[in-house]
Amino acid sequence: MKRNLILGGLLSALFVLAALISFAWTPYDHTALDIPNKLKTPYAEHLLGTDHFGRDLLSMIMVGARTSIAVALVAVGIGMGLGVPLGLWAAARSGSLVDEVIMRGNDLVFAFPSLVIAILITAIFGAGAVNAIIAIGIFNIPVFARITRGAALSLWQREFILAARVAGKNAARISVEHILPNVTNLLIVQGTIQFSLGILAEAGLSYVGLGAQPPTPSWGRMLADAQTLVSIAPHMALVPGFAIILTVLGLNLMGDGLRDYLDPRLRVART
């Protein structure tokens, strides 16, 4: 159990670190072209090789991590920031008009394939990282609202909530003091999953050219660039591909590990 947390944490930390370091230093300028050294497989001077313009892949991955993490983080932030309060509100007033409106609104968003809507938004407002963030963020709201409401509903039936009501606390206060701490487990796990889905979605949007625009590097566009050259330079696809896989895996492992670690009941059972 602890192994997951450590492995996941290390993998995630690696990419966060890469993104942070890229602000101060990268092996090469990620936009510098070096045509004579194009399509080089990894060797001592270019640790991960170069692309078809001779740009250093390691530098591009590092700067690309910045884009991916920023997009996913803000998107999850939007989803949690709006979805969790909506879910808590719906649960506190379950069965009322408020609940009905929130949940049917959720259904409405769920009814559309998320990537298609994201493409629509970027098509209307123009391609770019900010629009990608908004598009991915909107689809995170119902996910968090649902999961929060579901967990909160069963918590509202518990006797400790009744005890809090006897202590005169109102629904808002109970939601924050009693419901929220007890759904954090779920939110953390779902948060890391949505975070990794956000990274995938950003890569997907960039892949079709609707995400971050050149020259800002992005893992998804690196994959798209590698597509036509995959037979002569497979490393160009493998490098961003592995970056995506390892980040997503790391985040999922970390989510699982965190859930176990954060639960006080499980913590005692272990020690």
Added chain:
Amino acid sequence: MTLLSIENLSLSIHQFDILHDVTLSIAAGEIVAVTGESGSGKSMTALATMQLLPKGAHTTGRIVLGDREITALDETTLCTMRGNDMGMVFQEPMTALNPVQTIGAQVAETIRIHDRTITRAEALDRAAETLTRVGLPQDRFPLGRYPHELSGGQRQRVVIAMAIALQPRLLIADEPTTALDVTTQAQILDLLKRLAKEDDMGLLMITHDLAVVADMADRIVVMRNGKIVEQGETGHLLRHMQHPYTKMLFEASGHRVNLPAAPAPAPLMRVERVIRDYRLPRTSVFGAPGSFRAVDDVSFTIQRGERLGLVGESGCGKSTLTRALLGLEQVQGGSITLDGEPVFTGTRPNLAVRRKMQVVFQDPFGSFNPRHRVDRLITEPFHLLPDPPSGAARTRAIDEALLAVGLTPRDATKYIHEFSGGQRQRIAIARALIIRPDLILFDEAVSALDVSVRAQILDLLADLCGAYDLTYLFISHDLSVVRTVTDRVLVMKSGKIVEEGLTKDVFERPQHHYTKTLIDAAPILPDIGVPA
């Protein structure tokens, strides 16, 4: 003739010892009751007999049913024996039945699994026969009924029908009546007794309720921490208890407390003609939803310093009434006032009145937020005070409340999962006491506890009555407990108070026929010469 013999059975699960050296036997037609408190290993003994043990279990010793040694058999052979040679009845009739299958199909399934040659129609015929035997005649309970259309007691009859459909030689019943009301319990116990006699079936009965044990078992086995501490023929064992644990168990079951005398009557809470309706779900899109009257025209008064009891079976409206008294829900008619002030004003509860009331719930595991420490948990009612104590005054209040319920101030920084059920119930009482309320409601507050722990909590209540001049309403289905901790008692049935009077009078000379049924149905602990 010995039907089942368990010899030197020891069981461990993942190196954790569960049973040590358990030896017992059952003859055909004999009823053997295994009793003990939670964690004594009584259910594991039953599961070991069925060989339905959890993963990682390791057993030594022998279990012999008839002439076959069960411990040596493989899973395939065991499957043919389960249901055929031995049947089992579980505690919770709600979950032991498949909600999407008819009762006929479920009983017939047991028959068809063991006899492939039988046709579906024949199996259903036999199912109908079996259901009639357990008291569900076909004219009133056809095979096509679903479990949700039956009451708890009727469901338990279906579970019993499934267990005895193939007339097994051994029937194991694990707490078969614990989830049922007293009047239903009496009927189910009679049914089990009758079936054991008719089919000459051995009955291994697992129960924590000593009154039930004494009432129906031929022999008693008392277990504690995975060991048998005492066993013997019922009458003999009751008269000549050897082991101190057995004596303690029986004493605790009939535990009586000495309440200090109640002060002169002065009304504290008045409940007048209260009505509480629930809206039922809509049955059609445009039709108005129906409603269900859970509390019907209830009136009573609680005097200051009085210990009032409220008894009734499940579904009688006890819990609904509790919520209404606490002002958690709006009532549809009548008034509830505490010290002359209504508990509910307009559309919201009256906090000035709420301050004077607290509640202790049944479930020691569900009534605390697992993520808060004890100090935060028990100071929750401070939220009601306009000027809650802080700093040293808060610490002092916490220490005092914890000491009052027999815990130590050091417990304040622990999490709730570090406490046992009895300790949690003490913490619940501490939470109720901390703002010195005028009235405390105990909603089945001791029902989930083991007898020895229950006795301690009841003693604590009696002590607190002396120290704090408590006024409380004690809501319970357990007549023996209500009898000892209350001065006056209300009997509730189908939302109405059917009888009201001094506890002693009501129990000794019940007037209403329902009260009489209730008192008659409750199994009585035999007088074993233990000073009350």
